[in-house]
Amino acid sequence: MGKQTKIKAVFFDIDDTLFDSTTLAKMARMNAVKAMIESGLPLANVTQGYNLLMKIVNKYGSNYDKHFDKLLEILGCEWDPKIIAAGVVAYHDTKQAYLKPDPEVVPTLIALRDKGYKLGIISNGKSVKQWEKIIRLGLHHFFDIVVISEEVGSEKPDTKIFEVALKKLNVEPYEAVYVGDNLETDILGANKAGMISIRILKGKHKEGKPAGKMMKPRYSIKKLSDLLSILKKLDR
Amino acid sequence: MGKQTKIKAVFFDIDDTLFDSTTLAKMARMNAVKAMIESGLPLANVTQGYNLLMKIVNKYGSNYDKHFDKLLEILGCEWDPKIIAAGVVAYHDTKQAYLKPDPEVVPTLIALRDKGYKLGIISNGKSVKQWEKIIRLGLHHFFDIVVISEEVGSEKPDTKIFEVALKKLNVEPYEAVYVGDNLETDILGANKAGMISIRILKGKHKEGKPAGKMMKPRYSIKKLSDLLSILKKLDR
Structure with a gap:
């Protein structure tokens, strides 16, 4: 047999x-965009920013380390370390919360x-x-x-x-x-x-x-x- | 007047x-060395590892991002991402705890x-x-x-x-x-x-x-x- x-x-x-890395990545990026908007990124809402960010992630790959810099660039903003740092902190805090x-x-x-x-x-x-x-x-x-x-x-x-x-x-x-x-x-x-x-x-x-x-x-x-x-x- | x-x-x-960045840096590096030893870094004790790490920090500057890689190199070890990651995780967790x-x-x-x-x-x-x-x-x-x-x-x-x-x-x-x-x-x-x-x-x-x-x-x-x-x- x-x-x-x-x-x-x-x-x-x-x-x-x-x-659940799909949820982690989504929530981390959403919260990053939210924090960046709160720090002055000129966007009407989080979804708009998230969609732009995903275009950048898809273009440059997920291991590229300048996603947030590119987001500012696309929006025609000057490089602003306060906005980028706000995104980085929110991204990492969310990542840690979901990395279970x-x-x-x-x-x-x-x-x-x-x-x-x-x-x-x-x-x-x-x-x-x-x-x-x-x-x-x-x-x-x-x-x-x-x-x-x-x-x-x-x-x-x-x-x-x-x-x-x-x-x-x-x-x-x-x-x-x-x-x-x-x-x-x-x-x-x-x-x-x-x-x-x-x-x-x-x-x-x-x-x-x-x-x-x-x-x-x-x-x-x-x-x-x-x-x-x-x-x-x-x-x- | x-x-x-x-x-x-x-x-x-x-x-x-x-x-208190002096305490933060010291505790983060101590805990990183401790975690690296637990993951297999061949060192007798944390103090020895900390002293070696400080030599590397002083030589390459605190913004250099390969301190732990250099520590393995100095000890004649092969590059080991498990040991390096253990150090990175412990370093960041300690940093967050002291960043108040x-x-x-x-x-x-x-x-x-x-x-x-x-x-x-x-x-x-x-x-x-x-x-x-x-x-x-x-x-x-x-x-x-x-x-x-x-x-x-x-x-x-x-x-x-x-x-x-x-x-x-x-x-x-x-x-x-x-x-x-x-x-x-x-x-x-x-x-x-x-x-x-x-x-x-x-x-x-x-x-x-x-x-x-x-x-x-x-x-x-x-x-x-x-x-x-x-x-x-x-x-x-």
Whole structure:
């Protein structure tokens, strides 16, 4: 009756998988714009400012560090450190308030460790920035390995970043599960690498449809704790 | 008896004048080193790490953003984003906890405004960074003007930065008081600009002795609220 494969490792994406990064980013940017308006940014309302800011974020990328400077520029304002600082303070305070793991995350990670699974993170981004999130989420003691694209020189959906992680834990792809929210990076990448892909329906990618067979997740879950029953099934 | 000069404006330094930046910097760095050791930095104790870190801060300046990377380098460690992120998180959390105005600051500023004085800040540093401090201290609504060296292109003790501030408030130097902790920047600069210099005995410069006549403060105070009696005397 089919070959018996024991799952040895469970890998996770960070953003919109372990915490609600879509809400965090939205609220942080809204509050930043609000604080900037209160400090003199000439805008009629927060929504108008938020939409302009999102155009800047999409154009320059989310790791660019002059979003607020650009917002002033677009509005034809002189550079004003008071307005920029008001935005920075509000952004960071909001970020910290929302940088909490989703409620089922810690119990699920504990249950997985109790059952003997190795746990890892495979994430795209800047290493220090991603580690800051893991530490602020209070999750840094749960993972056996953390692999971030900046250090590997390979980004999801490339298979290399998944292979580096598998090798570090000495696990074959078919012995590993990967959980993420993004079809184009997480699911496509895990499938290409030969891992068991699990899509978590969260955040801004929740409504997306797979563009092709390789983007189809093996399983879909609504919350992280649903993982436990899937693993039970896979190990039967 | 003597000419009657009404004081119109009171200017302030920020660090170690409005808040205890010496303690903040020390505790933030100590806690950063502690967190880095807990994350694997090979050091026998926090003091050893703190002393190494201070050598790096003194060599590269306090606005350099790779202090922790350099600390790993000096210790012969590979670059480790987990250790660096642990330091960054502890540093920022400690900084926020200590970024509070000294207890007498807000009542003193309110009393000064009630008496009709114009209030200003004259500070060396990066504009957004200094504004972030002012906002986090909750003092941004008290000041009529804030002049920071990055925008003026002149640093204390140069007279230009003082002159820019005086001009903005349309005040003559002899109608203005400047309060700061540092003899070499605050007091020398205010004296050269012809303002009434007041030294506040706080922070790491507390024990310093004036090197020459131009570094001698007109008055010395122990806490900001002592300003009120000096101004009373000056206006008599």
